[in-house]
Amino acid sequence: xMLAPLRVGIAGLxxxxxxxxxxxxAQRTAxxxxxxxDIVVTAVSARDRAKPRGMDVGALHWxxxxxxxxxxxxxxxxVELMGGSEGxxxxxxxxxxxxxxxxxxxxxxLLAHHGMALAELAEAxxxxxxxEASVAGGIPIVKTLRExxxxxxxxxxxxxxxGTCNYILTRMEAEGLSFGDCLVEAQRLGYAEADPTFDVDxxxxxxxxxxLTTLAFGVALDIEALHIEGIRSITPADLAAADExxxxxxxxxxxxxxxxxxxxxxxxxxxPKSTALAQVGGVTNAVTIFADAVRxxxxxxxxxxxxxTASAVVADIxxxxxxxxxxxxxxxxxxxxxxxxxxxxxxxxxxxxxLSVRDTPxxxxxxxxxxxxxxxxxxxxxxxxxPRHGPDPSDVVPVVLVTYRxxxxxxxxxxxxVVADGYIAELPQVIRIERE
Amino acid sequence: xMLAPLRVGIAGLxxxxxxxxxxxxAQRTAxxxxxxxDIVVTAVSARDRAKPRGMDVGALHWxxxxxxxxxxxxxxxxVELMGGSEGxxxxxxxxxxxxxxxxxxxxxxLLAHHGMALAELAEAxxxxxxxEASVAGGIPIVKTLRExxxxxxxxxxxxxxxGTCNYILTRMEAEGLSFGDCLVEAQRLGYAEADPTFDVDxxxxxxxxxxLTTLAFGVALDIEALHIEGIRSITPADLAAADExxxxxxxxxxxxxxxxxxxxxxxxxxxPKSTALAQVGGVTNAVTIFADAVRxxxxxxxxxxxxxTASAVVADIxxxxxxxxxxxxxxxxxxxxxxxxxxxxxxxxxxxxxLSVRDTPxxxxxxxxxxxxxxxxxxxxxxxxxPRHGPDPSDVVPVVLVTYRxxxxxxxxxxxxVVADGYIAELPQVIRIERE
Numbered sequence: 001x002m003l004a005p006l007r008v009g010i011a012g013l014x015x016x017x018x019x020x021x022x023x024x025x026a027q028r029t030a031x032x033x034x035x036x037x038d039i040v041v042t043a044v045s046a047r048d049r050a051k052p053r054g055m056d057v058g059a060l061h062w063x064x065x066x067x068x069x070x071x072x073x074x075x076x077x078x079v080e081l082m083g084g085s086e087g088x089x090x091x092x093x094x095x096x097x098x099x100x101x102x103x104x105x106x107x108x109x110l111l112a113h114h115g116m117a118l119a120e121l122a123e124a125x126x127x128x129x130x131x132e133a134s135v136a137g138g139i140p141i142v143k144t145l146r147e148x149x150x151x152x153x154x155x156x157x158x159x160x161x162x163g164t165c166n167y168i169l170t171r172m173e174a175e176g177l178s179f180g181d182c183l184v185e186a187q188r189l190g191y192a193e194a195d196p197t198f199d200v201d202x203x204x205x206x207x208x209x210x211x212l213t214t215l216a217f218g219v220a221l222d223i224e225a226l227h228i229e230g231i232r233s234i235t236p237a238d239l240a241a242a243d244e245x246x247x248x249x250x251x252x253x254x255x256x257x258x259x260x261x262x263x264x265x266x267x268x269x270x271x272p273k274s275t276a277l278a279q280v281g282g283v284t285n286a287v288t289i290f291a292d293a294v295r296x297x298x299x300x301x302x303x304x305x306x307x308x309t310a311s312a313v314v315a316d317i318x319x320x321x322x323x324x325x326x327x328x329x330x331x332x333x334x335x336x337x338x339x340x341x342x343x344x345x346x347x348x349x350x351x352x353x354x355l356s357v358r359d360t361p362x363x364x365x366x367x368x369x370x371x372x373x374x375x376x377x378x379x380x381x382x383x384x385x386x387p388r389h390g391p392d393p394s395d396v397v398p399v400v401l402v403t404y405r406x407x408x409x410x411x412x413x414x415x416x417x418v419v420a421d422g423y424i425a426e427l428p429q430v431i432r433i434e435r436e
Numbered sequence: 437x438m439l440a441p442l443r444v445g446i447a448g449l450x451x452x453x454x455x456x457x458x459x460x461x462a463q464r465t466a467x468x469x470x471x472x473x474d475i476v477v478t479a480v481s482a483r484d485r486a487k488p489r490g491m492d493v494g495a496l497h498w499x500x501x502x503x504x505x506x507x508x509x510x511x512x513x514x515v516e517l518m519g520g521s522e523g524x525x526x527x528x529x530x531x532x533x534x535x536x537x538x539x540x541x542x543x544x545x546l547l548a549h550h551g552m553a554l555a556e557l558a559e560a561x562x563x564x565x566x567x568e569a570s571v572a573g574g575i576p577i578v579k580t581l582r583e584x585x586x587x588x589x590x591x592x593x594x595x596x597x598x599g600t601c602n603y604i605l606t607r608m609e610a611e612g613l614s615f616g617d618c619l620v621e622a623q624r625l626g627y628a629e630a631d632p633t634f635d636v637d638x639x640x641x642x643x644x645x646x647x648l649t650t651l652a653f654g655v656a657l658d659i660e661a662l663h664i665e666g667i668r669s670i671t672p673a674d675l676a677a678a679d680e681x682x683x684x685x686x687x688x689x690x691x692x693x694x695x696x697x698x699x700x701x702x703x704x705x706x707x708p709k710s711t712a713l714a715q716v717g718g719v720t721n722a723v724t725i726f727a728d729a730v731r732x733x734x735x736x737x738x739x740x741x742x743x744x745t746a747s748a749v750v751a752d753i754x755x756x757x758x759x760x761x762x763x764x765x766x767x768x769x770x771x772x773x774x775x776x777x778x779x780x781x782x783x784x785x786x787x788x789x790x791l792s793v794r795d796t797p798x799x800x801x802x803x804x805x806x807x808x809x810x811x812x813x814x815x816x817x818x819x820x821x822x823p824r825h826g827p828d829p830s831d832v833v834p835v836v837l838v839t840y841r842x843x844x845x846x847x848x849x850x851x852x853x854v855v856a857d858g859y860i861a862e863l864p865q866v867i868r869i870e871r872e
Contacts, residue, residue, distance in 0.1 A: 023587050023729065030654070033771045034586055034763070132584075138730035140584030147758075148568075148576030150470055151459050151750025218466070276736055279715050293459065293747035294574035297737035300712055301730055311729035314587025322583075324760050327470070335469045 005038040006321045007074060011066035011092055012081035013046035016106055016133070018053045019310030020079065025055060027314070035321035045069040070096035077102045077320055079313060085109035097121045097129065104316040106133035106309055112207035115214070115221040116336075119328040129328035130316035135208040136161055136285045138308030139301040140315065145215040145289070146330045152291035154216040156256035158269075158434060161208040163283030163303045164192045164199040165231050165251040169268075170281040173239045173248065179232055191283055201230035202251065202266040209253030213264050215330045216289070217257055219339040227344040229267040238354060238429060241400045242270055245352070245380060247433070248278040254434060256290075263342040270352050270433040276300065296436075345409040350379065350433035352402050353415070356426040359395035363423040367399070370417045374410040376403050396425045402433070441474040442757045445511030447502035447528055448518035449482035452542060452569070454489045455746030456515065461491060463750070471757035481505040506532035513538045513756055515749060521545035533557045533565065540752040542569035542745055548643035551650070551657040552772075555764040565764040566752035571644040572597055572721045574744030575737040576751065581651040581725070582766045588727035590652040592692035594705075594870060597644040599719030599739045600628045600635040601667050601687040605704075606717040609675045609684065615668055627719055637666035638687065638702040645689030649700050651766045652725070653693055655775040663780040665703040674790060674865060677836045678706055681816060683788070683869070684714040690870060692726075699778040706788050706869040712736065732872075781845040786815065786869035788838050789851070792862040795831035799859040803835070806853045810846040812839050832861045838869070 008024065010017050024031070024041055032038045043061035045068075063069035070078045070092040078096035080103060082089045089110055096103050097118065105111070111118070111134050122129035132142045136159065145154070160166050168182040175182075183200065186192035198204050210223040231251050242249050247270040255264040271278045276298040280286040285303025290296055302308035329336060357363050364383065371378070382400040403411065415428050444460065446453050460467070460477055468474045479497035481504075499505035506514045506528040514532035516539060518525045525546055532539050533554065541547070547554070547570050558565035568578045572595065581590070596602050604618040611618075619636065622628035634640050646659040667687050678685050683706040691700040707714045712734040716722040721739025726732055738744035765772060793799050800819065807814070818836040839847065851864050 019729075027587055027589070030767075031586065033767045034582075036761070036763075138733065140580055143579065143584050144576055146470075147755060148579050148751050149747065150467065150754040151463055151747050153463070153466075276712075276715070279712070291747075293455075293743040293750075294737055295744065297574065297735070299733070299735050301733035307729040308731065311585065311587050311727075314729075315584050318586040319583060322761060324758065325472070326758060327472075331466075331469045 003037045005040050007040060007042040007076045008079060008317060009043040009069045009072060009075035009077070010041060010079040010081060011045040011069055012083070013044055013051070013053055014081065015306035016309045016313065017046065017081040019306040020081065020313045021057070022054055023310050023314050024317070031318055031321070035318050037321040039317060039321050043069055043072060043074045066092040067095050070101070071099045075101065077104065077317065079317070080105040080107060081313070083107055083109070085113040090114060093118060094121065097125050097127050100125045100127050102128035102130070102320045104130045104313055104320070106131070106313055108134040108207040108211065112210045112221070112223045115211065115329065116333060120333045122328050123332060128320050128325065130320065131211070132316050133309045133312035135211050136287060137301070137303040137305065138311045139285060139287065139299045139303070140312070141212065141287050141299055142215060143315070144299065145212065146326055149289065149291055149294065152293045154257070154289060154291045156254070156290040157212050157216045157287065158252050158254040158277070159212070159287035160250050160277060160280055160285050161205045161253050161287070161303065162199055162251060163285060164196065165205070166280065167191050167283045168200070169231060169234065169249055169251065172234065172236060173243070176236045176240070178236060179234060200232060202228045205251060205253045205266045209255060209264060209266055212253070212287070213255040213262060214336065216255060217262055218331045218336055219262055220336045221329065222339040225262070225339045225341040226264045226266060231268050233429065234268050235429070237398065238431065241354060241382065242352070244382065245402060246273055247271060248273055249431065250277060252277070252434065258342050261340040261342040263347055265344060265347065265432070268431050270431050272435060275436060345412070347408045347432070348405055350403055350405055350435060351411055352400065352431040352433055354429040355399045355401070355418070355424050356396045357399045357424055358393055359397050360393045360423065364399060366421055366423055367418050370414045370421070374414045376406045376411060376414055378402060379404055439473045441476050443476060443478040443510060443512045444515060444753060445479040445505045445508060445513070446477060446515040446517060447481040447505055448516065449480055449489060450517065451742035452745045452749065453482065453517040455742040456517065456749045457493070458490050459746050459750050460753070467754055467757070471754050473757040475753060475757050479505055479508060479510045502528040503531050506537070507535045511537065513540065513753065515753070516541040516543060517749070519543055519545070521549040526550060529554060530557065533561050533563050536561045536563050538564035538566070538756045540566045540749055540756070542567070542749055544570040544643040544647065548646045548657070548659045551647065551765065552769060556769045558764050559768060564756050564761065566756065567647070568752050569745045569748035571647050572723060573737070573739040573741065574747045575721055575723065575735045575739070576748070577648065577723050577735055578651060579751070580735065581648065582762055585725065585727055585730065585733070588729045590693070590725060590727045592690070592726040593648050593652045593723065594688050594690040594713070595648070595723035596686050596713060596716055596721050597641045597689050597723070597739065598635055598687060599721060600632065601641070602716065603627050603719045604636070605667060605670065605685055605687065608670065608672060609679070612672045612676070614672060615670060636668060638664045641687060641689045641702045645691060645700060645702055648689070648723070649691040649698060650772065652691060653698055654767045654772055655698055656772045657765065658775040661698070661775045661777040662700045662702060667704050669865065670704050671865070673834065674867065677790060677818065678788070680818065681838060682709055683707060684709055685867065686713060688713070688870065694778050697776040697778040699783055701780060701783065701868070704867050706867050708871060711872060781848070783844045784841055786839055786841055786871060787847055788836065788867040788869055790865040791835045791837070791854070791860050792832045793835045793860055794829055795827045795833050796829045796859065797827055800835060802857055802859055803854050806850045806857070810850045812842045812847060812850055814838060815840055
C-alpha cells in the first residue's frame with residue numbers, strides 16, 4: 001500500500017541544503033521502502049541559481065521568494081535551511097505552518113527565540129514541526145529525548161554542544177596555548193567564524209540548551225532563563241591545574257531539575273577525566289542524560305558539517321513521511337510548565353577557584369577563614385609554586401582551591417571578602433564543577 | 437483531540453514486567469500528554485499472582501494463559517516479557533499479531549531466531565512489532581538505526597552488547613585476575629548466570645548483533661551467518677600486552693559492509709584506548725555506528741536491568757500510542773536483501789598474536805619468515821621477557837606480534853606453518869583488532 005509521493009520544497013541551498021538535496025536523491029529507493037512513501041524534492045529557493053551543487057537542479061521548480069515556496073501547491077513539506085531567527089526564515093516557516101504544511105528546520109536561533117509560538121501554530125494546524133538538526137548536528141538527541149526516553153523522568157541533561165569551543169579547549173589543553181592563539185588557529189581551519197562571539201561567548205550553546213531543556217523537563221522554552229558564560233577567561237594555567245586535579249575543562253550546557261525549578265547554565269565546566277564527556281575532544285559534540293530509568297545515557301557524534309546536519313534533516317523528513325505525529329516540543333504547548341528558574345546564585349555544586357595570592361604571611365590562612373565563615377570546605381588546596389626563600393610581598397603565588405558542594409552565593413560572598421582584604425593581586429578565576 | 441485509551445496487556449511480571457507496570461502507572465499523565473492517548477494496563481499474565489510487585493495488581497484482569505491474554509478483547513497492545521525463543525512467548529506473540537494486535541517485546545532470542553517470520557506476519561496484519569528493549573537495554577539503538585539514521589548508508593556497526601563479558605574483562609584488566617576468578621566474582625554479584633555459557637561464549641551478543649545487522653544493512657536476519665567466539669581464552673597476559681600496545685580488549689559484536697557482503701563477527705577485539713568503546717567499563721553497553729553522513733556516532737548506556745529495559749519497553753509502547761508505523765525490521769521483509777556473508781577466513785584486518793616461543797636460536801626469525809612468505813607485515817613485535825644468559829631451549833619466551841591489515845586465511849596459514857615448525861610451545865593466541 002504505497003501512499004502518494006511526499007513532495008519536498010527546500011529553502012536555502014548552502015552546504016546543508018545541498019547535502020539534503022543530494023542525499024534525498026541518492027537514498028530515494030531506500031527511503032521509499034523505509035517510510036512506505038516516495039520522497040521527492042520538487043521545488044527549491046536559493047539566492048544563486050547557477051551555483052554548482054553536485055547535481056542537476058534544472059528540473060526543480062525555482063522560487064525566488066522562500067515565502068512563496070513555503071505555501072506553494074507544488075510541495076507537501078517545507079524544509080527551512082536559510083538560518084536567522086528573524087526575517088525570511090521566520091516568515092516562511094510561519095507561512096508554511098499556517099497553510100498546514102509540515103516544516104523541517106535546522107534553525108536553532110529561530111527555535112530558541114520563537115519556538116513556543118511556532119509550536120503552538122503547528123499544533124493548531126495539525127502540522128509537524130521538526131528540528132532534529134538544530135541541536136548537536138547529526139546526534140539524534142531530539143528524537144532520543146522526545147521518543148526514546150518517553151518513559152523516563154529526566155533529572156539532568158548536559159552536553160558539549162559547540163564544536164568551536166571544544167576544539168579550542170582541546171587544543172589549549174594539548175599544546176598549552178592561550179585562548180587567543182587557539183581561536184586564530186580555529187579561524188584559519190574554518191572551525192570558528194571571523195566574529196567568534198556567538199560561539200565562544202556561549203550563545204550558540206545556550207540556543208541548543210534552551211531547546212533541550214524544554215524537551216527534557218517539559219517546561220516552556222525560554223532562553224532568557226539561562227545563565228551564560230563563554231570560554232574567553234580560560235587560561236593554560238586553569239587547564240594545567242584541572243589536569244593535575246583529575247579534571248578537564250569543557251564548555252557545557254547543563255540543565256537540571258532542582259525541586260520544581262530548573263537550573264540552566266552555559267559555562268566552562270570541570271568534569272572528571274573518567275566521564276564520557278571529558279573524553280570527547282576536538283569539534284565532536286556529546287550529550288549525557290541522567291534519568292530515573294536509564295540512569296545515564298551518552299550520545300557522541302558530529303555537531304556540525306553539511307552531511308551530518310543533512311542526516312538529521314533527512315531523518316525528520318522520513319519521520320513525517322512515515323506519519324509520525326508528536327507535539328513539536330514533546331508536550332503540547334499548553335501542557336508545558338512555566339520555566340521556574342533557579343537563579344545561578346542558588347546553584348549548588350563544587351567550585352574550582354584559582355587565586356593569585358600576594359606572598360604575605362597569613363594570606364592563605366586569611367582566605368581560608370573567609371571561606372570557613374560561610375561553611376565552605378575544600379576537597380583540595382594546591383599552592384603550586386611555593387616561595388623559595390621565605391615570603392616576599394612583591395611575589396604573587398597561584399593558589400588553587402576545589403570546594404565541596406556549596407551554594408554559589410556563599411562562595412561569591414566569600415570571594416568578595418577575600419578581594420576586599422587585599423590579599424590577592426587579580427580577580428579570582430571561578431569554574432563550576434560537575435562531578436559526574 | 438484525545439484518542440481512545442490504549443489498553444495494554446503484559447505477559448511476564450518479573451523484574452522488567454514489574455518495572456513496566458509501575459512506570460506506565462507513574463508516568464501516565466505525562467505519557468498521555470506526550471502521545472495524545474491515555475495508556476493503561478488492563479490485563480496481565482504471570483505465574484505467581486501473590487508475588488509482591490510494588491503496586492496493587494488486584495484490579496487488573498488476570499490471565500493464566502499468556503496466549504489467551506494475547507488475543508483478548510481486553511487489550512489493544514500485547515507486551516511479551518516472558519523470554520525464550522520457543523514455547524509460550526513465541527505462540528503468544530504470533531497469536532497477538534495474527535489477531536492484528538501490536539506487540540512490544542524485549543525478547544532477543546525470539547527475534548534472532550524468528551524475527552523474519554514474525555516481521556512478515558506483523559506486516560501482513562498491519563500490526564506493529566517493536567523490540568527496542570531486545571538490544572542494549574536502555575540504549576535507543578533500534579530507534580536510532582531505524583529512524584534517526586534513516587538518511588544514512590551504514591558502513592559498520594560495532595558494540596559492547598553484553599554487560600557480563602564487559603564486567604569480567606574490565607575486572608581482569610584492572611586487577612590482573614584470571615577469567616575464572618572474575619567469572620566467579622560476577623556470579624556472586626549477580627552479573628553472571630550460574631551457567632554462564634550464553635553470555636561468555638558470545639551467543640547473547642550474537643543475538644543482538646543479528647538484529648543490529650538487519651537494521652543497519654537491510655539484509656535478512658540470520659544469526660547463523662555470524663562468526664561467534666567468546667572470552668574464555670583471554671588471559672591476564674593478553675590484557676597486559678594490550679595495555680602496553682595502547683589497546684583494550686572488549687567482546688564486540690561487529691558487522692560491516694564489504695562490497696555486497698556483510699562481515700558479521702562476535703569475538704574478543706583489541707580497540708585503541710582512544711576510542712569511545714575502549715573507555716566503556718563494567719556492565720555498561722555501547723554501540724558505535726559508522727555511516728556516510730554522520731561518520732561516527734556512539735551511544736553509551738545501561739545494557740540490562742529492570743528499569744533500563746522497562747525504559748525501552750515504555751518508549752515502544754508510547755511510539756505505538758502515537759501511531760508510529762515502521763516496518764519492524766526497518767525495511768519490509770520482502771525488501772531485505774539476502775544476507776550474503778563474508779566468511780571469517782576472508783575477513784581483513786589487523787591481528788594481535790601472542791606466541792609462546794621455545795628459546796632456540798633462530799626461532800623468531802623462522803616465525804617472521806613464515807609470515808613474510810604470505811606478505812604479512814608487522815606494526816609491532818614485542819618480545820617481553822628476553823633471556824638473561826643466552827638462549828635456553830627449555831625456556832619459553834612470550835612474543836607478541838601486531839600485524840598490519842591482512843586477510844585472515846593468510847594469517848591462519850602462516851600460524852599453521854609456525855605450529856608445524858615446532859618453535860612454539862602452545863597454540864597461538866589470536867585476537868582481531870578494530871583500529872577505530
